[in-house]
Each structure stands twice: as C-alpha cells, then as structure tokens.
Amino acid sequence: MVSYGPCKLPRKRRSKTEIAEAQAEPEEAPDPSQPPEHKYALPELGCMLVKIGNGLRRQCQLKHPVSQRSTWECSRCKVTLCAVCFVPYHKDKNLM
Ligand SMILES: [Zn+2]
Numbered sequence: 001m002v003s004y005g006p007c008k009l010p011r012k013r014r015s016k017t018e019i020a021e022a023q024a025e026p027e028e029a030p031d032p033s034q035p036p037e038h039k040y041a042l043p044e045l046g047c048m049l050v051k052i053g054n055g056l057r058r059q060c061q062l063k064h065p066v067s068q069r070s071t072w073e074c075s076r077c078k079v080t081l082c083a084v085c086f087v088p089y090h091k092d093k094n095l096m
C-alpha cells in the first residue's frame with residue numbers, strides 16, 4: 001500500500017527587506033523604450049535640444065561660473081542652452 005502523504009515542499013519565506021525592496025518604487029529606473037536622447041527632449045513642453053547649426057556657438061543662457069558657449073539651443077524657446085542646462089532651464093525657472 002502506497003501512502004500519499006502531504007507533499008512537504010520547503011516554503012520560501014520572503015524576508016521583510018525583500019518585500020520592501022519589491023514594493024519600493026524605483027526612483028530613476030532607466031526606461032529601455034526611451035532613446036538616450038530623451039534627456040535632451042521634453043515632450044510635455046514640446047521642447048527639444050537641437051544643434052544651432054553652421055558650427056555656431058552662443059553663450060548659454062543659464063548662469064555659469066565661467067563663460068559657457070554652446071552649440072545647442074531649444075527648438076521651441078529659441079534659447080541657447082548647453083546639454084547640462086537643458087532640463088534645469090525648463091524645470092527650474094529660478095535659474096533664469
Ligand atoms: Zn524650451
């Protein structure tokens with residue numbers, strides 16, 4: 001006679017930290033569907049960083065401790081910005 005006893009599988013219990021990690025929202029998870037250029041485009045504002053063209057360089061409109069000339073401008077605002085200033089310029093108007 002074969003006895004079919006309850007199959008005892010080892011139950012993996014999740015520790016509290018594991019659960020917290022699984023529930024925590026990732027702060028800045030990279031979105032693989034977004035191209036790397038998303039840093040230089042703000043679709044919600046319709047703004048995009050584009051090359052000024054003709055090899056021109058203009059003074060970045062944000063305050064820099066030293067003169068910062070950029071070959072980029074916002075296509076909508078028509079403001080010269082360097083790559084690092086593009087997002088701060090649009091997100092923090094106090095910098096203007
Ligand atoms: Zn803009």
Ligand SMILES: [Zn+2]
Nearest residue numbers: 060062082085
């Ligand atoms: Zn700048």
